[in-house]
Amino acid sequence: MEIPFTVKPRPDTGLWNAKVGIWLFLASEVMLFGGLFSGYLFLRLGAGGEPNYFWPKDVLSIPFGFVNTLILILSSVFVVVAWLQLKLRNFRKFQMWMFAVVACAFIFLINKGFEYKTKFTHYGIKLSDNSIVEGYILDDTIIYEGIKNATIDVARFNGQFLDLIEGDTPKFFRTDSDGKPQGGAFELSVSKVKEIEEEENLKLKEKHEKSNNDKLAENSEAIVVRWLPAMGIKQLSFVADKEFSIKIKRKKLRRSFKDSVKFRDQTSLKGTISKLTPGVSIALVDRIDLRATDSENPESSSLVWKYLGNDSPLKNTGDKSEEVSKVENAEINYNEEYQKSADISGDHDPKEEAAKAKGIFLGAREEVLTKAKEKGEEAEFDEVFNQYVKKWETKDGEKLESHSPILVPWDEVKLYSNFTPKWNTFYAIYFTLTGLHGLHVLIGAIVLLWFALFGKKLYDKDPEHMANRVEVGGLFWHFVDLVWIFLFPILYLM
Amino acid sequence: MADTPEEIQKHLKLYWKVGYALLFCTGLTVAVTWFTDNIWVGLGIAAFKAGLVAVIFMHLNDEKPLIYKVLLYTVFFAIGMMFLTLLAMYDPIISPFNR
Numbered sequence: 001m002e003i004p005f006t007v008k009p010r011p012d013t014g015l016w017n018a019k020v021g022i023w024l025f026l027a028s029e030v031m032l033f034g035g036l037f038s039g040y041l042f043l044r045l046g047a048g049g050e051p052n053y054f055w056p057k058d059v060l061s062i063p064f065g066f067v068n069t070l071i072l073i074l075s076s077v078f079v080v081v082a083w084l085q086l087k088l089r090n091f092r093k094f095q096m097w098m099f100a101v102v103a104c105a106f107i108f109l110i111n112k113g114f115e116y117k118t119k120f121t122h123y124g125i126k127l128s129d130n131s132i133v134e135g136y137i138l139d140d141t142i143i144y145e146g147i148k149n150a151t152i153d154v155a156r157f158n159g160q161f162l163d164l165i166e167g168d169t170p171k172f173f174r175t176d177s178d179g180k181p182q183g184g185a186f187e188l189s190v191s192k193v194k195e196i197e198e199e200e201n202l203k204l205k206e207k208h209e210k211s212n213n214d215k216l217a218e219n220s221e222a223i224v225v226r227w228l229p230a231m232g233i234k235q236l237s238f239v240a241d242k243e244f245s246i247k248i249k250r251k252k253l254r255r256s257f258k259d260s261v262k263f264r265d266q267t268s269l270k271g272t273i274s275k276l277t278p279g280v281s282i283a284l285v286d287r288i289d290l291r292a293t294d295s296e297n298p299e300s301s302s303l304v305w306k307y308l309g310n311d312s313p314l315k316n317t318g319d320k321s322e323e324v325s326k327v328e329n330a331e332i333n334y335n336e337e338y339q340k341s342a343d344i345s346g347d348h349d350p351k352e353e354a355a356k357a358k359g360i361f362l363g364a365r366e367e368v369l370t371k372a373k374e375k376g377e378e379a380e381f382d383e384v385f386n387q388y389v390k391k392w393e394t395k396d397g398e399k400l401e402s403h404s405p406i407l408v409p410w411d412e413v414k415l416y417s418n419f420t421p422k423w424n425t426f427y428a429i430y431f432t433l434t435g436l437h438g439l440h441v442l443i444g445a446i447v448l449l450w451f452a453l454f455g456k457k458l459y460d461k462d463p464e465h466m467a468n469r470v471e472v473g474g475l476f477w478h479f480v481d482l483v484w485i486f487l488f489p490i491l492y493l494m
Numbered sequence: 495m496a497d498t499p500e501e502i503q504k505h506l507k508l509y510w511k512v513g514y515a516l517l518f519c520t521g522l523t524v525a526v527t528w529f530t531d532n533i534w535v536g537l538g539i540a541a542f543k544a545g546l547v548a549v550i551f552m553h554l555n556d557e558k559p560l561i562y563k564v565l566l567y568t569v570f571f572a573i574g575m576m577f578l579t580l581l582a583m584y585d586p587i588i589s590p591f592n593r
């Protein structure tokens with residue numbers, strides 16, 4: 001059956017059907033993005049009030065966003081030009097312009113990918129007084145020593161901790177309720193746990209059935225419950241034949257305490273945290289934000305100043321840091337990145353660098369205050385307590401650069417993360433808006449590429465039908481451009 | 495739109511002109527941030543650009559009434575949604591412990 005009104009207008013609407021369809025779809029898209037823009041407005045206007053969260057400033061690269069805007073606008077022009085080429089019955093030229101559109105789309109997405117990557121490798125730590133430090137190369141390795149006892153969740157055990165044991169893997173005994181070893185030693189593994197589980201469940205099942213039978217013998221009408229798998233064993237405890245230690249990135253754990261750790265599969269180990277890993281460190285601090293701090297005079301009393309210039313003890317432990325890089329395989333390679341980046345591999349005295357960073361913070365702050373005074377205005381809070389501390393040029397042209405590390409003890413860490421939605425509300429809405437927009441770019445580009453590659457057959461059959469299809473795809477593409485026209489100023493410029 | 499080749503060539507010229515205007519306005523959006531912090535200037539330029547895209551590229555200057563009707567409702571509700579923040583400000587969630 002022929003689909004009606006693909007070219008000729010329908011008498012009651014005066015439009016061919018696909019056009020009504022795409023406009024209804026675009027109307028729903030307006031509501032979708034409208035909702036997210038409204039969410040942005042809510043978060044942005046709520047920032048700076050109660051509870052204390054502050055909007056980050058100057059975190060996105062304007063040239064990057066600017067170039068991407070130009071690319072998208074150009075692609076929007078190309079798409080109407082391509083459509084007009086179909087109207088002129090010039091399929092080759094249509095294809096050419098369409099390929100240009102798709103190329104623009106992919107350049108846009110690649111740029112976006114670079115922007116995302118810089119966010120994923122940029123970290124922040126929120127201290128217990130709500131002050132914030134940001135920078136590069138985060139290390140949250142923890143070493144737990146003197147571990148003997150392990151408790152596991154039978155259903156969820158994945159054996160992760162066994163791979164993290166330093167040196168020889170010990171043998172394990174099962175323990176009784178008093179924690180005393182029982183039976184012979186064995187090598188712990190997922191399959192061994194399964195074996196024990198089956199054995200135990202069989203015992204429990206037999207016991208259960210025996211009690212059922214006893215009840216029925218006493219009273220033939222007694223109510224009995226049949227055996228259910230959920231009645232099986234849930235936890236198992238083991239003790240090792242010698243003490244061992246593990247090394248892991250803190251964020252891969254579910255919980256960690258001074259005397260125990262819990263993995264995501266609910267395995268918990270008892271030991272002590274090594275003095276080598278007293279906290280979380282950033283190797284190169286680039287911003288200090290004291291806007292939300294509880295300190296009275298944050299410029300002198302914030303906790304940041306106390307810990308700035310303390311380096312990760314793992315940094316200079318030779319082969320130890322190599323082991324770290326083995327543990328964290330998917331993330332930034334601690335040791336290699338350290339050496340590669342000329343910025344931090346140099347012979348910087350961390351304490352000196354910390355003093356420089358503080359100097360830059362106070363200098364830049366003073367400059368803001370004096371400028372405001374000269375103008376007779378009150379200095380903007382956002383600018384007084386939030387400074388980029390890596391590079392700064394004084395009024396006299398003196399160039400300062402700091403390479404300060406920071407090491408924050410675990411007790412003083414409120415939150416640490418790379419720049420993802422977890423870090424703050426700005427990144428939450430930034431990734432939602434740009435991610436959803438990016439998906440639209442990707443899908444739009446795929447559809448337009450499809451028209452360019454496989455449209456010839458329809459074009460030969462009915463060129464006007466093909467032109468209408470392209471018009472519909474083009475309308476979607478203009479909408480995607482239109483969303484970005486608003487995203488660029490609100491995310492990058494304001 | 496009329497489909498004679500002359501008319502189409504005319505449209506082609508118009509689209510390029512609008513494209514240049516959009517590129518220029520993008521530069522302008524960045525440039526004004528050096529002089530003013532007023533967010534409405536940037537948003538004003540963005541709205542103008544969006545208008546150009548909608549009216550010229552999306553042919554809203556010459557469309558059938560049905561589509562205008564659909565968009566009228568959409569714009570009404572989309573703008574209404576922007577005022578939800580205002581509602582939240584007038585009806586805050588107050589913690590019983592006033593923390």
